[in-house]
Amino acid sequence: MTRNPLHEVAIVGAYNTRQARTLDGETDLSIIHDAVQGVLGMAGLSQGDVDGVNIHTMRGGLSARNGVHILGGHPCWTGNAEMGIAAVMEAAAAIATGQCHTAIIASGQAGMYTDRSATSPWTRPSNEFVECWGLYTAAEFALIAKRHMALYGTRPESLAEVASAIRMNGARNPEAVYFGREVTPQDVLDSRMIADPFHLLDCAMNSEGGGAVLMTRAERAKDLALDPLYVLGGALDRQGMAYVTPPVWDKYGYVGRRAAELTFGQAGLGPADVDVCEFYDPFSFELIRQFEAFGFCGEGEGGDFVMDGTVRVGGRYPLCTNGGIMSFSHCGVVQMLQKVISAAQQLWGLYPEELTVPDANVVMISNGGAGALFNDTMLVGREAA
Amino acid sequence: MSAPERGDIPLPRPTAVSAPHWEGCRKGELRVQRCDDCEGYVFIPQAYCTHCFSEKLQWVRSSGRGVVYSCTTIHRPQRQEFEVPYTVAIVELEEGWHMLSNVIDCPHEEIEVGMPVEVFFREMSPEITLPMFRRVEGAEIVPPSRPETA
Numbered sequence A: 001m002t003r004n005p006l007h008e009v010a011i012v013g014a015y016n017t018r019q020a021r022t023l024d025g026e027t028d029l030s031i032i033h034d035a036v037q038g039v040l041g042m043a044g045l046s047q048g049d050v051d052g053v054n055i056h057t058m059r060g061g062l063s064a065r066n067g068v069h070i071l072g073g074h075p076c077w078t079g080n081a082e083m084g085i086a087a088v089m090e091a092a093a094a095i096a097t098g099q100c101h102t103a104i105i106a107s108g109q110a111g112m113y114t115d116r117s118a119t120s121p122w123t124r125p126s127n128e129f130v131e132c133w134g135l136y137t138a139a140e141f142a143l144i145a146k147r148h149m150a151l152y153g154t155r156p157e158s159l160a161e162v163a164s165a166i167r168m169n170g171a172r173n174p175e176a177v178y179f180g181r182e183v184t185p186q187d188v189l190d191s192r193m194i195a196d197p198f199h200l201l202d203c204a205m206n207s208e209g210g211g212a213v214l215m216t217r218a219e220r221a222k223d224l225a226l227d228p229l230y231v232l233g234g235a236l237d238r239q240g241m242a243y244v245t246p247p248v249w250d251k252y253g254y255v256g257r258r259a260a261e262l263t264f265g266q267a268g269l270g271p272a273d274v275d276v277c278e279f280y281d282p283f284s285f286e287l288i289r290q291f292e293a294f295g296f297c298g299e300g301e302g303g304d305f306v307m308d309g310t311v312r313v314g315g316r317y318p319l320c321t322n323g324g325i326m327s328f329s330h331c332g333v334v335q336m337l338q339k340v341i342s343a344a345q346q347l348w349g350l351y352p353e354e355l356t357v358p359d360a361n362v363v364m365i366s367n368g369g370a371g372a373l374f375n376d377t378m379l380v381g382r383e384a385a
Numbered sequence B: 001m002s003a004p005e006r007g008d009i010p011l012p013r014p015t016a017v018s019a020p021h022w023e024g025c026r027k028g029e030l031r032v033q034r035c036d037d038c039e040g041y042v043f044i045p046q047a048y049c050t051h052c053f054s055e056k057l058q059w060v061r062s063s064g065r066g067v068v069y070s071c072t073t074i075h076r077p078q079r080q081e082f083e084v085p086y087t088v089a090i091v092e093l094e095e096g097w098h099m100l101s102n103v104i105d106c107p108h109e110e111i112e113v114g115m116p117v118e119v120f121f122r123e124m125s126p127e128i129t130l131p132m133f134r135r136v137e138g139a140e141i142v143p144p145s146r147p148e149t150a
């Protein structure tokens, strides 16, 4: 079998800036500057060592092609893929095919969201077949969850267990926005209803911050400060007009299944080989759905699968070990990259002991979910496949 | 339960492609596109058939009857102009296509997946009449059936 060129690429830095509900005095660019310096420092590299760049912001007007100037303006390959798995896979392909040898992916968001009286501006649709009915992101994901609950009897207690497990990780992570804020399943069920079946604590929060990932060729990675981590596989599933097409379960309920099968196939691994799950966690049900879509359990079994401590640190498949976008941070498109960062930091043993998964070798990452009609997956590991 | 009926919510801005749908609503008809070649229904409105790429799309009138495919009662509004609570639903029409709308004139806790509903029209402005859904009185809940996958 031909060797997958993806496995010649390594992640050698993964850095988060300070995260907070609001970062007063900061801008997208000042946060990105922090992220870039931080990730280069982790690897012991300087800006001149980088010849591949994907730096862009969601709303700050910084395109990927112009973001390259932050590195000083020397000639570079630039990526255009969305932050997160898409950007990492694109950069890995560029490195594997010799278009660049060391690539940085970074984004940041600050000074955006101040009106907390209703939903965040970017979660509101403008489409003529969505906006007038009062939908927004939570409603789209709720429509997915409610269908599953009607089909399979999935209970709010399972959703609450997921949200509590993730939030308890954030409570133990000093870098999390909600550090120290412990949440039990009952707390989730007792919090006020947002969009049935989602209570306030079933939903991700909003915050500000930045992050960056640094990648290079595997043979070069061996000389750098941190152990190289390998991209074992990755794939993208995109199905629709996100937040326009009605999220019909029969058609979109298992978005991500194809991506997961391709990802596992590239790695020669299966769900049983995964030690940690850094999945997209916008709403509690979305984690239950992803366990089914990715093949960790059967269709309709996700509600039972997540119970009994399975998804807590110390259980078989710990979820979102940094606290996820429910508790760690949820800043614009950076959050998609932060799933990759969390996987790397977990494998490097950078988390507090109570969040460290002993002997973890393989982490599965996801971006996107059924309410958004896309779901990307990636596997990162200590050893090349 | 009358929340979404207020006039100051954001109203649709029809496009050249969608205008026949909204014109139908003004005339009390729920219109959807249907493909002459593959007989598939297309919604939201498109310039060509998303099932088979045919350009032979015709506007036809839906029966306006269907069931609640999924629903969520909203307690935190999209905008303050929406009075909470209100219920958003995906309605599966008799012809097999799906659309988003509101289910009103029914206590929110009684709205559930599989509930038979029918369209009715609410004039919001001289240009825009919205298709909304209400329970079909006396009709039985249709339990959802699992998709044929796995």
Ligand SMILES: [Zn+2]
Pocket (backbone or CB within 6 Å): B035, B036, B037, B038, B039, B040, B049, B050, B051, B052, B053, B054
């Ligand atoms: Zn057709």
